[in-house]
Amino acid sequence: MKLEKSIELYSKGKKHLVGAVNSPVRAFKSVGGVPIFIDRAKGSKIYDVDGNEYIDMVLSYGPMILGHRNSIVEKTIKKYLKNGYTFGASTKGEIIMAEMVCNAFPGMDKVRFVNSGTEAVLSAIRLARAYTGKNKIIKFAGCYHGHSDALLVAAGSGLATLSIPGSKGVPDEAVKNTLIAEFNNINSIEAHLAKHKDIAAVIIEPIAGNMGVIQPKKDFIDQLKELTKASGVLLIADEVMTGFRSQFGGAQELLGFEADITCLGKVVGGGFPVGAYGARNEIMEMVSPLGDMYQAGTLSGNPIAMACGIATLKELKKQNPYKDFEKTAAFLEREMKIAAKENGIDLQVNRFGSMINPFFTKEKVVDFKSAQTSDTKMFKTFFWKMMENGVFLPPSQFESWFLATAMTKRDIYKVRSAIQIAMKAVADKHK
Ligand SMILES: *Cc1c(COP(=O)(O)O)cnc(C)c1O
Numbered sequence: 001m002k003l004e005k006s007i008e009l010y011s012k013g014k015k016h017l018v019g020a021v022n023s024p025v026r027a028f029k030s031v032g033g034v035p036i037f038i039d040r041a042k043g044s045k046i047y048d049v050d051g052n053e054y055i056d057m058v059l060s061y062g063p064m065i066l067g068h069r070n071s072i073v074e075k076t077i078k079k080y081l082k083n084g085y086t087f088g089a090s091t092k093g094e095i096i097m098a099e100m101v102c103n104a105f106p107g108m109d110k111v112r113f114v115n116s117g118t119e120a121v122l123s124a125i126r127l128a129r130a131y132t133g134k135n136k137i138i139k140f141a142g143c144y145h146g147h148s149d150a151l152l153v154a155a156g157s158g159l160a161t162l163s164i165p166g167s168k169g170v171p172d173e174a175v176k177n178t179l180i181a182e183f184n185n186i187n188s189i190e191a192h193l194a195k196h197k198d199i200a201a202v203i204i205e206p207i208a209g210n211m212g213v214i215q216p217k218k219d220f221i222d223q224l225k226e227l228t229k230a231s232g233v234l235l236i237a238d239e240v241m242t243g244f245r246s247q248f249g250g251a252q253e254l255l256g257f258e259a260d261i262t263c264l265g266k267v268v269g270g271g272f273p274v275g276a277y278g279a280r281n282e283i284m285e286m287v288s289p290l291g292d293m294y295q296a297g298t299l300s301g302n303p304i305a306m307a308c309g310i311a312t313l314k315e316l317k318k319q320n321p322y323k324d325f326e327k328t329a330a331f332l333e334r335e336m337k338i339a340a341k342e343n344g345i346d347l348q349v350n351r352f353g354s355m356i357n358p359f360f361t362k363e364k365v366v367d368f369k370s371a372q373t374s375d376t377k378m379f380k381t382f383f384w385k386m387m388e389n390g391v392f393l394p395p396s397q398f399e400s401w402f403l404a405t406a407m408t409k410r411d412i413y414k415v416r417s418a419i420q421i422a423m424k425a426v427a428d429k430h431k
Contacts, residue, residue: 001052001387001388002050002051002052003034003036003048003050003052004050005037005048005049005050006034006035006036006037006048006049006050007034009037009049010034010035010037013037020035021035025061025394025395025396025399026395028395030376030380030395030396030397031379031380031383031384031395031396032380033384035395036048036049036050036052036387036392037049039051041056041064041068041069042067042068042069043067043068043069043406044056044067044068044404044406044407044408044411045068046058046068046392052390053390054387054390054391054392055390055391055392055407055411055414055415056068056392056404057391057392057393057394057401057402057403057415058392058393058394058401058402059402059404060266060271061241061266061394061399061402062241062245062266062267062400062402063266063267063269063270063271064270064271064404065244065245065267065270065312065316065321065354065402065404065405066270066312066315066316066319066404066405066406067404067405067406067407068271068406070311070312070315070406072311072314072315073270073308073311073312073315076307076308076310076311077304077307077308077311079307080093080303080304080307081304083303084303085302085303085304086298086299086302086303086304087303088298090301091301091303091306093301093303093306093307093310094113094301094306096306096310097113097301097306097309097310097313098110098111098113100310100313100314101264101268101276101278101313102278104244104248104249104250104253104313105239105243105249105250105252105262105278106249106258107252107258107259107260107262107278107279107280108262108278108279108280109278109279109280109281109284110278110279110280110281110284110285111276111277111278111284112276112277112278112284112287112295112300113274113275113276113300113301113306114274114275114276114277114295114297114300115273115274115275115297115299115300115302116146116265116273116275117145117146117238117240117263117264117265117266117275118145118146118147118148118275119146119275119297120146120240120263120264120265120275120276120277121145121146121148121151121203121236121238121240121263121277122146122148122150122151123277123295124201124203124236124238124261124263124277125137125148125150125151125200125201125203125236126293126295127261127277127279127283127284127286127287127293127295128200128201128234128236128260128261129200129201130286130291130292130293131200131234131283131286132200132201132232132233132234133200134198134199134200135177135198135200136177136178136179136196136198136199136200137150137177137178137179137199137200137201137202137203138178138179138180138181138189138192138199138201138202138203139151139153139154139178139179139180139181139202139203139204140154140180140181140182140183140204140205140208140368141154141180141181141182141183141367141368141369142154142183142208142210142211142214142367142368142371143183143203143204143205143208143210143211143238144205144210144211145203145205145238145240145263146240147167149170149171149174149175150174150175150177150178151178151203152166152167152170152175153166153175153178153180154166154180154368177198179192179196179199181202182367182368182369183204183208183211183214183216183366183367183368184214184216184217184220184366184367185367186220186223186224186227189202189224189227190227193227193231193233199231199233200233200234201228201233201234201235201236201260201261202224202228202233202234202235202236203236203238204221204224204235204236204237204238205238205239205241205242206221206237206239206242206250206251206252206255206257206259207241207242207246207251207254207255207352207353207355209241209242209355209399209400210241210398210399210400211367211368211371211398212350212357212359212365212371212374212397212398212399212400213350213351213352213355213356213357213400214350214365214366214367214371215350215352216255217366221255221257222257225257225258228260234260234261234283235259235260235261236259236260236261236262236263237250237251237252237259237261237262237263238263239251239252239262239263239264240263240264240265240266240275241265241266241355241400242353242355243262243264243265243266243267243268244264244267244268244313244316245266245267245353245354245355245402246322246352246353246354246355247322247353248316248317248320248322250262250264254352254353260279260280260283261277261278261279261283262277262278262279263275263276263277264276264277264278267312267316268309268313269305269308269309269312270308270309270311270312270313271308271312272302272304272305272308272309273299273302273305274302274305274306274309316405319405321354321405322353322354324405325353325354325403326353326354328354328403328407328412329351329353329354329355329356329403330351331412331416332349332351332356332412332415332416332419333349333351333356335416335419335420336349336358336419336423337349339419339420339422339423339424340358340423342423343423343424343426343427343431344427344431345360345378345423345426345427345431346360346361346362347359347360347361348361348363348364348365348374350365354402354403354404355400355401355402356400356401356403357394357397357399357400357401358382359371359373359374359397360374360375360376360378360379360382360397360426361373361374361375371398374397375430376397377430378426378430379397381422381425381426381429381430382422382423382425382426383395385418385421385422385425385426386418386419386422389417389418389421389422390414390418391414391415391418
């Protein structure tokens with residue numbers, strides 16, 4: 001596999017960029033080797049600077065659900081670029097986008113747009129505290145909610161692979177109000193609620209995607225909803241990854257519940273930096289300028305980002321790919337399991353909608369602890385063989401792979417062939 005130009009850029013990039021990246025997972029640290037540098041992408045394909053072509057299952061960690069440079073979306077962006085880039089005043093696009101988002105999520109009467117998932121979540125936490133007048137929050141081990149101080153404990157994603165307990169630079173005071181519960185374990189929530197009276201909210205990725213994909217057990221979310229309601233605690237659904245991805249109305253539509261506050265990001269901007277948080281009127285009316293909870297943003301609701309988001313959501317709604325995603329993911333699950341079995345490899349495949357990933361372990365993966373039983377050395381071998389065979393995967397065991405509507409049957413068969421080769425390579429090296 002030719003990587004000369006990526007190697008060159010990597011060594012140049014390290015001079016003025018930290019680790020040559022602007023987000024740690026891009027450094028490929030947990031799979032070793034050189035991080036690839038991207039030149040361009042179109043549809044289901046992405047091309048690195050050495051001219052290698054890959055089927056893109058990273059999709060920028062989720063946003064590119066239509067694939068890259070969808071022609072309708074691109075036309076819309078170009079049209080809006082001519083009007084200017086940012087105004088520091090309101091535009092019609094924000095109203096259209098707000099209506100689309102609130103229609104998709106019935107629990108949201110009002111929404112506030114921000115610039116990232118991190119911002120959406122940290123604002124939602126502030127809002128929950130403002131509304132309840134309480135301070136503590138509960139999060140689940142292995143769920144990732146962005147990099148704000150209070151949420152950088154027992155987070156998944158980059159932190160899971162690097163085994164960093166939280167992060168340096170986060171003072172104890174910043175996390176002292178963050179309690180940790182176990183995903184899929186309702187008793188762990190009950191225990192906190194019984195012990196602490198000062199709880200503002202429970203935050204959850206309803207379908208976890210940042211410790212690999214982990215589905216909620218049957219009834220887990222219903223029980224969580226009931227428990228929080230009975231205790232006067234708000235339930236925050238962090239749907240930054242699952243919003244518009246697992247269903248148009250996110251995990252909430254799929255699982256049939258309504259959160260008190262919903263956080264969005266990734267798909268909602270279609271590749272531009274957009275995040276959002278929203279809730280019913282009585283909660284959102286706490287937010288400035290209607291209420292006393294301050295939250296602002298120079299570039300929030302950026303007109304180009306809104307145009308891209310609107311075009312993406314419209315196209316997504318029209319294509320309604322969710323049944324097809326489910327079928328494709330089921331196919332990939334089956335093929336991975338067959339290939340693993342043929343090679344004598346213990347493998348779990350977790351998936352939900354268009355999110356899927358394998359774990360190299362005998363144990364059923366239902367929470368952070370079981371996710372960590374996966375053999376990451378095997379994943380590393382698997383990852384590089386997939387790359388060599390033209391499939392771009394997230395360079396970490398603990399990230400979800402994604403599907404895009406631009407993927408064709410041919411692409412999926414190519415992924416299957418790569419899986420067959422990669423599983424054999426894993427067996428050859430580790431058995
Ligand atoms: C990606 C992600 C975030 C953080 O979003 P950024 O845009 O990276 O700040 C928060 N929550 C979840 C569930 C995510 O997947």
